[in-house]
Amino acid sequence: MIKVSNAEKLAEQAVAALKWEANFSPKPGLVTKSSNGSHKDMNIDLFIKSADSLYDTFLRIANVSKSIPISVVLREKVGAIGRDGEKAMLTATHGVNTHKGAIWALGIIVAVISNQSTTDMSIIFQKCGELASIADRYVQLHSKTTYGIQVKKVYKINGAREEAANGFPHVKTSLRLINGQMVTDQLAWLRVLCLLYATVDDTNVIHRSSLSVLRVFQNEAKQAFEAPVIQESLAFKQVTKMAEDYQISPGGCADLFAATYFLNNLVIEED
Numbered sequence: 001m002i003k004v005s006n007a008e009k010l011a012e013q014a015v016a017a018l019k020w021e022a023n024f025s026p027k028p029g030l031v032t033k034s035s036n037g038s039h040k041d042m043n044i045d046l047f048i049k050s051a052d053s054l055y056d057t058f059l060r061i062a063n064v065s066k067s068i069p070i071s072v073v074l075r076e077k078v079g080a081i082g083r084d085g086e087k088a089m090l091t092a093t094h095g096v097n098t099h100k101g102a103i104w105a106l107g108i109i110v111a112v113i114s115n116q117s118t119t120d121m122s123i124i125f126q127k128c129g130e131l132a133s134i135a136d137r138y139v140q141l142h143s144k145t146t147y148g149i150q151v152k153k154v155y156k157i158n159g160a161r162e163e164a165a166n167g168f169p170h171v172k173t174s175l176r177l178i179n180g181q182m183v184t185d186q187l188a189w190l191r192v193l194c195l196l197y198a199t200v201d202d203t204n205v206i207h208r209s210s211l212s213v214l215r216v217f218q219n220e221a222k223q224a225f226e227a228p229v230i231q232e233s234l235a236f237k238q239v240t241k242m243a244e245d246y247q248i249s250p251g252g253c254a255d256l257f258a259a260t261y262f263l264n265n266l267v268i269e270e271d
């Protein structure tokens, strides 16, 4: 029987995916090892610290998810651990929001892999949708108005919550595009990033600019995605310039990029 990695391995792989994403370059608007993008309060060291602070969160999620069926009980247990994870992140970063969206996306994915003990991606995405769609009473009780909620009040778009509830459609597409290619294939990964920039309605970008700016940004990213050599294309230069001009940062795309890497590199163990 094939058994998915144990809880420790899953947590290690989730942290590794976050560090890989932070280090990946270029990522217009986002923090990389060579640029702080559109950020004054973040840098690569902060992202690495933040990723390390989340190991216990992913480990607890993987452990709790082993034996409880997908249900409101599991959803609320994972939610409570996720909120503890947000606190751990804010302690590690002295109050800077580096990984809230990533805790959410990878938290749900880690929970499902541990729960289902499978590497079948269609099952993983379907069950992620089920788990993320279950209402967690404590989120309603404790959540203040977030940027995501504010943006969705104004525009009819899907944010982080819907991405997970719909079974991560953008991660599914990214995974198909990368199709098991190795980490070292930088150009292939840059294409994945451009496709995410082109298709995700990132609430961070809208919050810092507007929906119409996001649409232009997405259109440039789509052209960059289609270019034979992305980094040499005018469209990619435009994406970079727009990130600078509008100080926009597609943090939601970064999270889904990390989630794609995590699933593409999921290690399985045999009994």
Ligand SMILES: CC(C)(COP(=O)(O)OP(=O)(O)OC[C@H]1O[C@@H](n2cnc3c(N)ncnc32)[C@H](O[C@H]2O[C@H](COP(=O)(O)OP(=O)(O)OP(=O)(O)O)[C@@H](O)[C@H]2O)[C@@H]1O)[C@@H](O)C(=O)NCCC(=O)NCCS
Pocket (backbone or CB within 6 Å): 078, 079, 080, 081, 082, 083, 097, 098, 099, 100, 101, 102, 103, 104, 105, 107, 108, 136, 139, 146, 147, 148, 149, 158, 159, 160, 161, 163, 200, 201, 202, 203, 204, 207, 208, 249, 250, 251, 252, 253, 255, 256
């Ligand atoms: C369901 C929750 C995700 C909460 O959703 P909500 O929409 O209410 O939350 P937001 O506070 O707006 O955070 C959502 C974060 O998700 C990322 N994101 C944005 N758009 C999308 C999208 N379309 N698809 C997927 N993901 C998306 C994004 O996170 C990343 O960006 C953050 C950094 O942003 P930045 O602009 O640099 O910094 P800020 O300080 O926020 O802004 P400025 O002031 O600087 O401009 C960083 O977090 C990245 O990861 C959005 O920020 C969920 O969180 C929830 O309900 N949690 C409760 C606990 C729980 O149930 N957990 C269960 C699983 S563990």
Ligand SMILES: Nc1ncnc2[nH]cnc12
Pocket (backbone or CB within 6 Å): 021, 022, 029, 030, 031, 032, 037, 047, 098, 099, 102, 249, 250, 251, 252, 254, 255
């Ligand atoms: N590398 C990055 N830069 C800025 N925001 C992010 N959110 C997640 N990863 C990020």
